[in-house]
Amino acid sequence: MxxxxxxxxxxxxxxxxxxxxxKEYFYNVYNSNNITGGIFNLFYMTPEEMKNELNINFxxxxxxxxxxxxxxxxxxxxxxxxxxxxxxxxxxLDYLENINDIDILYELGVRSVNIVWNNKxxxxxxxxxxxxxxxxxGEELVxxxxxxxxxxxxxxxxxxxxxxxxxxxxxxxxxxxxxxxSHSNCKSIYNISRNLTDNQIKEIVKLNGVIGLxxxxxLCFNTDTDYSKIYMKHINHIKEIxxxxxxxxxATDDMEYYKINCPTYKSSNIFNQKEIKNKIKELxxxxxxxxxxxxxxxxxxxxxxxLQRIKKHY
Numbered sequence: 572m573x574x575x576x577x578x579x580x581x582x583x584x585x586x587x588x589x590x591x592x593x594k595e596y597f598y599n600v601y602n603s604n605n606i607t608g609g610i611f612n613l614f615y616m617t618p619e620e621m622k623n624e625l626n627i628n629f630x631x632x633x634x635x636x637x638x639x640x641x642x643x644x645x646x647x648x649x650x651x652x653x654x655x656x657x658x659x660x661x662x663x664l665d666y667l668e669n670i671n672d673i674d675i676l677y678e679l680g681v682r683s684v685n686i687v688w689n690n691k692x693x694x695x696x697x698x699x700x701x702x703x704x705x706x707x708x709g710e711e712l713v714x715x716x717x718x719x720x721x722x723x724x725x726x727x728x729x730x731x732x733x734x735x736x737x738x739x740x741x742x743x744x745x746x747x748x749x750x751x752x753s754h755s756n757c758k759s760i761y762n763i764s765r766n767l768t769d770n771q772i773k774e775i776v777k778l779n780g781v782i783g784l785x786x787x788x789x790l791c792f793n794t795d796t797d798y799s800k801i802y803m804k805h806i807n808h809i810k811e812i813x814x815x816x817x818x819x820x821x822a823t824d825d826m827e828y829y830k831i832n833c834p835t836y837k838s839s840n841i842f843n844q845k846e847i848k849n850k851i852k853e854l855x856x857x858x859x860x861x862x863x864x865x866x867x868x869x870x871x872x873x874x875x876x877x878l879q880r881i882k883k884h885y
Contacts, residue, residue, distance in 0.1 A: 572848035573873040574609030575783030576726070576753035576822040578662065580641045581614040583650065585625065587640070590648050601655050605848045606823075608656035609873070610683050610724075610753060613637060615663035617690060634666050638679045656874070658881060660724065660753070663688035664712070673715050682881045683722040683753070686712060687732060689765075695732040698764040704731030705739070713739040722749040722877060725775070726783075729764065737774060749880055751780035754822035756790050756805045765790055769812050776818045781876050782809060783822030786841040786851075798841045803854055806868070816864045820873045823847060 586593050600606055613634070621627045638659070645651055660683035661676065673681075686709065687695040694712050696703035705713065713736055716723055723740070725733050740748040752775060758766040767775075767782065775782060784805050792801045809819050825844045842850045848869065855865045 572606050572821060572851070572869045573656075573878075574606050574823045575751075575781070575820045575873055576610055576612065576660075576662075576724075576785065576824050578614040578824075578826075579611035580638070580659065581612065581625070583641050583644055584613070584637060585627075587644050590644075593650055594648065597650055597652065599845050601652060603654070605845065607654070607870075608878075610660045611657050612660040612662045612683075612685075613641070615661070615665055616688055617665065632666050634661060634664075635672060635675055635679070638676065638681070642679060656878065658682040658878065660684060662724075662727070663692075664694060665692040667694075667712075670708075670712050670715050673712075673719055673721065677719055677721060681721060683724055684716060685724045685727050685753075686716075686736070688727050695735070696729045697727050697732070698729055701729050701731070701764075704729070705735035709735070710739055714743060717743045717746045717748040720746070720749070720881065722751060722881060724753045725750060725771075725780075726752045726755045727765070730768070730771070733771060734774075737778075740778065747880070748778070749780070749877060750778050751775060751782070751877055753783045754785040754787075754790075754824045755782060756784055757808045760801070760804050760808055761790070761792050763790070763793075772809060772812065772818075776813055779818075779876055781818045781820045781872050783820045783873075784809070785822040785824045786847070787824050787826075788839045788841055791841070799850075799854055802841055803858055806855075807858065816860070816867050817872060818876070819868050821847075821851060821869060 583593060621632060659680040661681055662685045664684060664686055687697040689697040689699040691697055691700035691703045694709035695705045723736060740750060752767060756766045758768045772782060786802055788798050791798055806819060810816050823844060825840060852865060
């Protein structure tokens with residue numbers, strides 16, 4: 572199974588002194604019977620949130636240095652098995668000092684970015700900030716990302732930013748821009764700012780993007796209920812409005828690393844990360860999805876629509 576969104580690089584950065592624990596984690600989660608690849612992110616919030624939630628000081632935040640450090644840890648300790656197919660992502664470009672630093676990030680392996688997280692930054696407005704869309708500087712950034720062949724992740728962008736980004740993509744369609752939403756669900760099922768309207772979903776499909784439906788309870792429904800059934804409703808809904816499963820993928824957005832600095836953190840995941848592939852597969856079988864549809868959702872849609880298009884330019 573491919574995981575369209577997990578802040579694994581942040582997990583590694585926070586646990587950099589726990590090599591044994593990291594190796595054990597990879598052994599249990601990333602294997603041929605569970606997660607075989609995806610997009611591994613470094614996750615950036617505002618300075619206050621980074622300090623309060625992840626115990627990372629503002630002066631410790633430097634995207635390029637952080638990514639270099641993570642790369643060293645991964646290689647020195649052979650953390651990621653050779654058969655895992657993955658790309659790096661940056662979630663939130665608040666700390667990008669210069670647009671041309673995108674070239675350095677590309678050389679370090681970045682192939683996907685969320686321009687903005689929940690709050691607005693100098694580039695765009697996030698899901699919790701509706702007064703701002705894509706800024707002039709944001710337009711320049713989108714152009715740079717398109718020409719560098721870095722995929723643009725639309726999750727966390729507010730609706731104005733979402734459509735502004737698509738307009739820039741249409742201006743540079745000769746570069747075949749890659750867009751997708753790595754970890755969002757359907758507003759028609761649960762109407763919160765982090766989820767996508769039916770029209771947004773259709774716009775992503777028009778550009779051959781994918782939607783990583785995310786197994787986080789608070790993005791599925793806000794009540795104590797059978798979340799696996801609610802999660803299935805989100806999958807069914809996209810199939811209904813698009814007529815097929817060709818643009819559906821899975822995102823874990825697992826937040827277990829929060830426990831490192833917050834031992835009282837209570838998991839908001841629907842499925843256990845160690846067995847998520849089989850649990851989702853069972854759910855799809857129960858809902859009469861064919862083997863081909865299941866393989867598309869778990870593997871081929873991300874691989875064909877995103878990974879292969881990016882690798883053409885390696």
